Amino acid sequence: MTATNGSLHPTTHGAEYELHFFSALLDRPVAVSRPDLKIGTLDDLVFKVAEPFPEAVGIVVAHKRGLPNEFIPWERVTRIDPHAIVVMPPDHAERYPSFVDQPGWLLLNEHLIGRTILDMDGRKVELVNDVHLLASHGRMIVAHVDVSLNGFLRKWGLGLLAFGKDRLISWSYVQPLSIEDATSSDKVSLSLAREQLQELPSEDLADALEELSGREQEAMFSVLEPEKAADTLLETEPRAQRQIVADLPPDRAKEILSEMSVGEIADLLSALPHDDRTELLAHLSPEESQRVRHILGTHEATAGSLLSQQFVALPKQVTAGEAIRTLRERAPDPDSISYLYVVTETNQVLLGVVDLRELVLARESATLEELMVSPVVSVDSELGEQDVAELFEKYNWRMFPVVDASDHLLGVIGYKDVRR
Numbered sequence: 001m002t003a004t005n006g007s008l009h010p011t012t013h014g015a016e017y018e019l020h021f022f023s024a025l026l027d028r029p030v031a032v033s034r035p036d037l038k039i040g041t042l043d044d045l046v047f048k049v050a051e052p053f054p055e056a057v058g059i060v061v062a063h064k065r066g067l068p069n070e071f072i073p074w075e076r077v078t079r080i081d082p083h084a085i086v087v088m089p090p091d092h093a094e095r096y097p098s099f100v101d102q103p104g105w106l107l108l109n110e111h112l113i114g115r116t117i118l119d120m121d122g123r124k125v126e127l128v129n130d131v132h133l134l135a136s137h138g139r140m141i142v143a144h145v146d147v148s149l150n151g152f153l154r155k156w157g158l159g160l161l162a163f164g165k166d167r168l169i170s171w172s173y174v175q176p177l178s179i180e181d182a183t184s185s186d187k188v189s190l191s192l193a194r195e196q197l198q199e200l201p202s203e204d205l206a207d208a209l210e211e212l213s214g215r216e217q218e219a220m221f222s223v224l225e226p227e228k229a230a231d232t233l234l235e236t237e238p239r240a241q242r243q244i245v246a247d248l249p250p251d252r253a254k255e256i257l258s259e260m261s262v263g264e265i266a267d268l269l270s271a272l273p274h275d276d277r278t279e280l281l282a283h284l285s286p287e288e289s290q291r292v293r294h295i296l297g298t299h300e301a302t303a304g305s306l307l308s309q310q311f312v313a314l315p316k317q318v319t320a321g322e323a324i325r326t327l328r329e330r331a332p333d334p335d336s337i338s339y340l341y342v343v344t345e346t347n348q349v350l351l352g353v354v355d356l357r358e359l360v361l362a363r364e365s366a367t368l369e370e371l372m373v374s375p376v377v378s379v380d381s382e383l384g385e386q387d388v389a390e391l392f393e394k395y396n397w398r399m400f401p402v403v404d405a406s407d408h409l410l411g412v413i414g415y416k417d418v419r420r
Contacts, residue, residue: 017136071099144168206235230259238271304381307411321364
């Protein structure tokens with residue numbers, strides 16, 4: 001699936017084609033008629049998603065001093081010089097119109113750079129650091145995506161530090177989950193074709209899901225057929241199971257549960273928070289629900305199975321004023337909110353806890369890092385119910401955060417939850 005930079009050779013002046021890395025074109029000056037008549041800089045390249053390769057339809061030009069951008073159709077681009085992209089002047093106006101997105105269009109900077117793909121050979125997650133473009137006879141297509149460290153360095157203007165070979169993946173192996181996904185929202189995720197995903201073993205899909213962030217995970221899981229989704233969910237580790245189930249629409253959850261045996265449903269529910277478990281049980285028939293509850297009742301409850309996700313967690317740099325506004329916007333259940341939890345922004349690792357009374361009395365500009373108590377007394381998700389009850393008796397607290405073995409915040413558990 002991967003290729004080195006030697007698969008396509010750089011061109012010389014007058015050759016049949018030219019190769020460009022998108023990172024080298026981004027922010028390059030755009031000039032009208034001559035390289036010295038600059039009007040702005042390249043803000044993005046726009047392609048139409050089509051088989052077998054996306055083809056350029058235009059460029060977006062950014063201007064200084066707050067002027068609106070301009071969209072210049074690709075046929076108006078005359079050449080790409082080392083120091084400027086030269087375009088023709090507009091025919092009947094002083095400037096080109098501003099960019100307006102169209103169905104089926106893909107913007108490289110906005111929709112592709114930084115996205116995640118699934119490497120078919122390694123079956124692991126890769127990140128698109130750059131895009132390799134092929135220009136020939138007035139057309140330009142997306143030829144490869146670059147997942148190497150070199151691509152990352154080029155993206156940040158550190159191309160001179162590049163070492164080793166570029167790792168280029170042909171576009172023919174990289175397809176958006178759908179054109180709408182690729183162009184419409186932040187839910188974009190790039191992966192193998194839907195048909196190819198269904199053919200991968202559930203164990204490998206589970207491994208891939210565990211490495212994806214929330215939005216990519218949701219996008220990838222959403223395209224699996226119900227039977228494949230059920231098998232994959234059962235193979236996924238508990239933390240990812242909790243995250244996937246939390247994002248499942250009710251109809252989709254019911255569909256997936258219908259593909260599982262009662263024993264499998266019990267296994268899945270035993271790893272879920274109490275709230276999610278209750279919701280899923282409601283999708284079962286009374287007979288199935290009773291059988292699942294019986295199986296669950298034969299096992300000692302753990303903190304992970306009793307926790308609630310009625311909590312608010314924010315990064316440490318958030319100020320007291322911002323945190324209070326967030327609490328008002330989310331309007332959590334007053335009975336379940338006694339503390340605000342402070343976590344890392346990217347992976348929800350628990351850093352500290354802030355008592356809401358301290359938060360209300362703090363100055364608005366104080367950060368949560370200044371207000372939080374750390375280290376935090378937390379409960380491991382695998383801890384048995386009796387041990388959790390003893391912690392409540394020891395500390396006489398209303399609530400504990402529940403974490404996994406890597407200190408990721410999974411939820412909270414209250415005194416009443418243990419007594420239930």
